[in-house]
Amino acid sequence: MVIEAEKMSRKFRQRGTTVEAVRGIDLHVRKGEIFGFLGPNGAGKTTTVRMLATLLAPDSGQVSVAGCALPKETRRARHLIGYVGQAGGTDDGMPVLDNLVLQARLNGLGRTAAHEQSRRTLAALGLVDLADRLPRSLSGGQRRRVALALGLVHQPQVLFLDEPTLGLDPAARAVLWEQIRALREAGTTVFLTTHYLEEADALCDRVAIIHQGRIVASGGPAELKRGISGDAVTLSVGERDGERVMAALEHLPFVREVREAPAGVRVYVENGADAIPSLVRGLDELGVTVQSIGLESASLDDVFLKHTGSSLRMPGAAGAESGAETSSSYVA
Numbered sequence: 001m002v003i004e005a006e007k008m009s010r011k012f013r014q015r016g017t018t019v020e021a022v023r024g025i026d027l028h029v030r031k032g033e034i035f036g037f038l039g040p041n042g043a044g045k046t047t048t049v050r051m052l053a054t055l056l057a058p059d060s061g062q063v064s065v066a067g068c069a070l071p072k073e074t075r076r077a078r079h080l081i082g083y084v085g086q087a088g089g090t091d092d093g094m095p096v097l098d099n100l101v102l103q104a105r106l107n108g109l110g111r112t113a114a115h116e117q118s119r120r121t122l123a124a125l126g127l128v129d130l131a132d133r134l135p136r137s138l139s140g141g142q143r144r145r146v147a148l149a150l151g152l153v154h155q156p157q158v159l160f161l162d163e164p165t166l167g168l169d170p171a172a173r174a175v176l177w178e179q180i181r182a183l184r185e186a187g188t189t190v191f192l193t194t195h196y197l198e199e200a201d202a203l204c205d206r207v208a209i210i211h212q213g214r215i216v217a218s219g220g221p222a223e224l225k226r227g228i229s230g231d232a233v234t235l236s237v238g239e240r241d242g243e244r245v246m247a248a249l250e251h252l253p254f255v256r257e258v259r260e261a262p263a264g265v266r267v268y269v270e271n272g273a274d275a276i277p278s279l280v281r282g283l284d285e286l287g288v289t290v291q292s293i294g295l296e297s298a299s300l301d302d303v304f305l306k307h308t309g310s311s312l313r314m315p316g317a318a319g320a321e322s323g324a325e326t327s328s329s330y331v332a
């Protein structure tokens with residue numbers, strides 16, 4: 001394992017109150033995989049990634065990264081890992097190339113090696129044209145790619161990325177995903193935090209889901225979704241009828257589970273297409289009008305929902321995103 005954490009915890013004390021940001025988590029990340037750490041705002045993602053990247057000391061627990069036991073071997077570990085925080089870490093008053101050279105020098109490379117490695121990294125990420133630009137003049141997507149270059153310039157074995165695509169449009173996000181996949185092909189282990197379900201699903205070999213400082217599920221995205229199995233049918237029935245509908249549908253023999261959803265209910269069944277006519281008939285008998293019906297395969301959000309009781313997709317929630325997963329909707 002390239003990253004191992006056992007019972008890692010961290011509290012913060014602020015103005016007389018204590019926040020248990022990370023509550024005794026275990027992590028095992030294999031060499032050469034993209035490992036996603038998925039959770040909503042405030043779940044403990046940044047605190048965890050900063051502890052693994054030697055930037056914050058845990059209160060308790062055992063941590064080893066790239067074969068270095070922390071905190072004992074922090075200095076050695078720092079040469080073997082790269083870290084890209086949410087702020088990106090660029091010096092805005094310095095051209096992109098100089099930023100990289102400085103970063104390489106800080107990581108112990110000599111002057112010539114630092115220049116060579118900086119140019120090589122810019123070329124690998126398609127950033128050669130930006131070498132003389134100041135970071136503040138770049139687009140959001142370009143800045144993220146420069147931040148990635150800074151994390152990579154000393155050729156780390158393990159790269160930590162804290163919300164690498166936060167706020168980027170889908171096209172810029174897709175470019176970064178390709179670059180992160182290319183790192184995996186080259187043997188780099190990538191540990192990234194995200195609150196985008198789609199990102200965890202599409203990019204990561206394995207994920208851990210964190211909620212209120214605890215890991216509630218972990219495994220490959222497909223494996224986690226198989227644990228849910230079947231389809232999810234979303235029925236919009238208006239808030240007034242939600243509870244009555246839940247009670248009625250729970251009793252149907254082919255229904256595995258019913259949960260509250262925005263403006264309606266979400267029903268878990270083996271085969272959604274087969275179930276929809278019976279669900280609509282059942283509601284019709286109750287005198288409930290169905291405004292719309294959505295059919296999806298179980299998603300990582302369903303995994304999140306199962307383990308936490310809330311959805312990352314609820315309106316206004318951290319992970320809410322539109323059109324992230326393929327779904328078909330019918331208006332009844």
Ligand SMILES: Nc1ncnc2c1ncn2[C@@H]1O[C@H](COP(=O)(O)OP(=O)(O)OP(=O)(O)O)[C@@H](O)[C@H]1O
Nearest residue numbers: 012014019021039040041042043044045046047048
């Ligand atoms: N330096 C600090 N002082 C006090 N509380 C902190 C500090 N850092 C984090 N916290 C608290 O710890 C909890 C976890 O925060 P953390 O930043 O790790 O979450 P996160 O999952 O990364 O969230 P986000 O997606 O918003 O970045 C939150 O309640 C946060 O307010």
